[in-house]
Amino acid sequence: MTHSAATLTNSSRLWSSIMRIAEIGAIEGNGSCRLSLTDEDKEARDLFRFWVTAAGCEVRVDNFGNIYAIRPGARDDLPAVLIGSHLDTQPHGGRFDGVLGVMAGLEIVRALNDAGIETEAPIAIVNWTNEEGVRFKPGLTGSCGFVGALPGGDESSISSSDGSRYYAELARIGYAGQDRPPQISTYFEMHIEQGPVLENAGATIGIVEGVQGVRWFEIDFLGQDAHAGTTPMNNRRDSFLAASRYALGFLERAMDIDPDVRVTFGRVEVEPNSTNTIPGRTRLVLDLRHIDEHVLDRVERLMADQGEPLKKLGFGFSINRIMNVRPASFNRDLKDAVEKVASSLSMPSLRLPSGAMHDASNLAAVVPSAMIFIPSRNGISHNPLEWSEPMHVGDGCEVLCRAVLEAAKA
Ligand code: HGY
Numbered sequence: 001m002t003h004s005a006a007t008l009t010n011s012s013r014l015w016s017s018i019m020r021i022a023e024i025g026a027i028e029g030n031g032s033c034r035l036s037l038t039d040e041d042k043e044a045r046d047l048f049r050f051w052v053t054a055a056g057c058e059v060r061v062d063n064f065g066n067i068y069a070i071r072p073g074a075r076d077d078l079p080a081v082l083i084g085s086h087l088d089t090q091p092h093g094g095r096f097d098g099v100l101g102v103m104a105g106l107e108i109v110r111a112l113n114d115a116g117i118e119t120e121a122p123i124a125i126v127n128w129t130n131e132e133g134v135r136f137k138p139g140l141t142g143s144c145g146f147v148g149a150l151p152g153g154d155e156s157s158i159s160s161s162d163g164s165r166y167y168a169e170l171a172r173i174g175y176a177g178q179d180r181p182p183q184i185s186t187y188f189e190m191h192i193e194q195g196p197v198l199e200n201a202g203a204t205i206g207i208v209e210g211v212q213g214v215r216w217f218e219i220d221f222l223g224q225d226a227h228a229g230t231t232p233m234n235n236r237r238d239s240f241l242a243a244s245r246y247a248l249g250f251l252e253r254a255m256d257i258d259p260d261v262r263v264t265f266g267r268v269e270v271e272p273n274s275t276n277t278i279p280g281r282t283r284l285v286l287d288l289r290h291i292d293e294h295v296l297d298r299v300e301r302l303m304a305d306q307g308e309p310l311k312k313l314g315f316g317f318s319i320n321r322i323m324n325v326r327p328a329s330f331n332r333d334l335k336d337a338v339e340k341v342a343s344s345l346s347m348p349s350l351r352l353p354s355g356a357m358h359d360a361s362n363l364a365a366v367v368p369s370a371m372i373f374i375p376s377r378n379g380i381s382h383n384p385l386e387w388s389e390p391m392h393v394g395d396g397c398e399v400l401c402r403a404v405l406e407a408a409k410a
Pocket residue numbers: 097131132139355356357358
């Protein structure tokens with residue numbers, strides 16, 4: 001089946017679906033805030049479900065709240081080609097992170113309907129639950145559940161930052177499903193790069209080599225609550241000061257192990273969180289990343305070593321690893337196929353690693369998977385300033401569409 005040089009997909013229809021989703025949970029500065037399983041997430045899920053139903057897809061929801069939209073093929077005995085990403089965002093999220101990939105899947109289904117193209121194998125779109133891991137931990141919850149990577153696979157392995165319960169929230173928003181996910185042969189994820197590499201290189205299409213490993217830890221420091229006014233400075237066990245000293249010392253030592261390691265303390269919890277009480281308990285939530293698991297292991301050992309001096313000073317100290325997504329590499333044949341499609345459409349492409357984590361890391365462990373990036377302006381993401389050019393959005397979707405059509409042949 002050869003396709004005319006004219007595009008199959010409709011870039012303005014794709015653009016308007018992205019902007020329509022972005023309006024849900026809109027925040028100042030053209031950003032979005034749709035934390036997973038909130039009313040805003042529900043609204044986006046409902047709209048996605050409405051659109052894919054209108055496009056003739058069968059909708060299934062599994063027990064992690066992942067939504068699958070399945071477009072039948074000529075042979076439904078064949079496993080589906082799956083296209084996915086996520087609709088949840090960071091608290092100060094942009095309009096494209098995750099949304100681009102789910103809406104690109106929808107646009108491909110719509111385009112194939114318009115063109116009257118029947119694929120051999122079914123094509124499915126997925127919206128993964130809680131990719132961002134803001135409200136519930138670990139991140140990538142839905143795709144971890146899909147590949148059996150959640151320890152226990154039940155609520156005991158999903159913690160929340162606001163006291164809510166994952167499965168109760170799924171039920172509350174009407175997405176506590178029990179459907180069996182579709183069998184899949186291949187996974188594609190289109191995503192903004194969230195970094196500056198493609199823009200600096202003047203490339204439109206990023207062919208992602210792989211994703212660095214990501215580990216999350218809850219590091220707890222226990223001191224003693226005490227009065228801010230009556231307690232002399234030399235008679236305190238201030239858990240926040242202990243945590244601050246620890247964080248700075250750990251960061252320097254980790255960079256000595258490997259300057260490419262990524263260490264982020266993005267979340268700090270202090271108890272009792274009162275201006276005039278010395279905090280007795282502080283929790284640092286650490287996001288640690290690197291492409292090499294041996295480096296991650298060495299840094300993890302350092303994490304424990306750095307806590308020993310605090311114990312000698314009388315502080316409680318504990319580490320709980322709450323997420324471990326292994327480094328992923330993508331399928332060589334699929335990368336070559338994407339590169340071939342991009343050059344057939346005379347789009348400049350570049351191979352690069354992904355600094356950001358993605359559901360595709362989990363999928364790559366179970367099926368041949370590939371990721372396509374498009375440029376992010378100034379490399380900014382997880383910020384309302386996140387922006388990608390409409391032309392790049394359209395080009396990326398057209399490349400994805402043709403790569404998916406290749407993969408959906410029997
Ligand atoms: O954290 C990440 O890398 C992804 O953007 N959620």
